Amino acid sequence: MTKNIKIDNRSYKPEDLYELIAGHPIIELSDSAIESITNCRNYLDAKLEKEDSLFYGINTGFGALCDVEIDKSQNEELQENLVKSHACGVGEEVPDSVVRLMIYLKLVSLSKGNSAISLETVNKLIEIYNRGLLPVIYRQGSLGASGDLAPLAHMSLPLIGEGEVRFKGKKYDSADLMKELGIKPIKLKAKEGLALLNGTQFMLAYASNIYLKAARLAPIIDAISALSSVAYEISPDPFNHLVHSVRPYNGQIEVAKRLFKYLEYSSGKTKRTQIQDPYAFRCIPQVHGASLDIVNYCGSLFTTEMNSVTDNPLVFQDEDKILSGGNFHGQPLAMALDYLCIGLSEWGSISERRTYKLLSGKRSLPVFLTEKSGLHSGFMIPQYTAASLVSANKQLCTPSSVDSIVSSNGQEDHVSMGGNAAVKCFKVLENLENILAIELLTSVRALQYKKELILHPALQNIVDDFLSEIPFKEEDHVLYKEIHKAKDFLKKLQHENDLL
Template identity: 55%
Template structure:
């Protein structure tokens, strides 16, 4: 009533059609895609900030590397990271003398790109499903037929959600490794990204939180689609567990958002120690806005408030980033 919507009046068979198909898991699938794709762009943006904060090398993102291994997602991510880092003073004025960076930085295109390709595959499945008829029996008036079949079975969605779970988990897994690298006292960064690390723990504990969330996601990645249970006296003897797969994905998605929040919190702290050099104009604009809600950490304090505010910041920005880079 508050929205001014009229109550739907169901006609014969419509109630069954709403309940006896894949509508529940399809609905969750739409929600997951609406949030997962912008969050993927956020993962790329945040990883680029981490790369600059770590004073990582730009060579691994050169297009020639990705042309000779022509996976769409890999090439897409490499270009996106390069665009985000365009005109960074850190890259131009403070060259990295290391021969190679750790995998969590050097292989961002290969890892993020693999997740992106899986996400697009899942998107295609869900788009097909929501434009399909999945109840039973099916009525074909023009052919004068009523046919009983199995379009209600959610196996393809269950498989898709389990794949999406892996894609999201991998983004969180590699993000936590970048967090660890940033706080580990390498590349002229102070240990735990705090000026007086002997007196302060700095960003030590947020990395614990990220590691805990990553390991929770690993458990949630156990495939629901590998399971089944018998019901209805053996008539319904093989089920998809698609709703379970979808619900697990929701938790993984939220955990990933928290992991990426910790990475942004960490990377922004690390970039402070690169001054007077600045990052790219795009990243500097993000940092300016971010610092209006999350301060630079001078000494130990409660970190959970800053992580939560970072999470809200990402939620408010990720759709804009998605539209800008897609």
């Protein structure tokens, strides 16, 4: 059943966006949003009618052309030219879930009443979206200052009957499909192209998507690490609350509590001879907790951005001011996304180390988790894949936000590169999911050689459900299909598991 989501004047948080990742809900404007949009537009129209003042991008050129005055008779042409000329994206297409978030986040920003966009234009963007048309947007082309100009231009093209859209899984020319469906394009008024293109919604859509998935993944990562820990007969002592009470990071305490619960349950059945365990197990709270704290910090920052107006210029009707500023600059998002890359990457790095240990032939486990090593390679090569992904993530953690290249003939002389930070962070998350799928596959297999161990009920449920979809096979067999299934299983846990 399709759910409706309403845009109003409330304070938003990333969790409000989950419906847009999972599906295509219908968007509605509240009365308060309609009032804010209408009042701001009426103010600008009246201001332009009675004054001859120059306002950036309203009656001037853009970027380095900001000193070029544009005649009133050319206002509509100016805005349409802006959208057309700035749609210069290249590379892979942006996933549908991110496009949906971009549209919604742009509408939220426009509805706050500081952008002077018309209600007609907002309603047209909603109509296109609600009819199931998603603009084709490309991943590369944003500098993350003057906002996400190229991606947002692609998002806006269908409004004027340009560009391409996806509809029911297929790509169409916007003008052709809109004509067939009876959706009429519009003419953009003064400032409207600028209001649509200026903003951080490309970066923010990726950031929100990554944050929501990472936050839901966090307890599952801990559960997978617990499965590996039980299989490797790890002591629960490092997870005792006393250890973490004297170093009270929030994430560390949360992870330790979860791991202690899981391992204490099965500890009575485990015979240990080791004095200490490897860091990849013993330091799970410190490493997982640090990543969790990064995720939570970034979620707080993304919440601020969701409730911000990142247009330029900004209209303040009560103060009778139109001010040119720099809220479009993506530096806060760029730096946070670079930081988030590190947190996600470290989750993957320590996961691969646990996978490696489970294959080492120690602690009563067969080498490479096969009893016929030599003739059979067992799980030797999935670890290679995990190692490759971990290495790729380390390279992707090179920060984007420390780079800047001058653009627009020197007018836009410092940019955030937040668009690049967003796209690479999304890739880090994809790699992490595959690394975790391999650890899950490996840990469940390892446990099949230690059936005497007693698992915590939550862990036992995961193992039982997993084996019902991916049965244990002792003989060598094609493994890539199982890795793909394990990744799908992880996604199902994110949606359904009571660990959340």
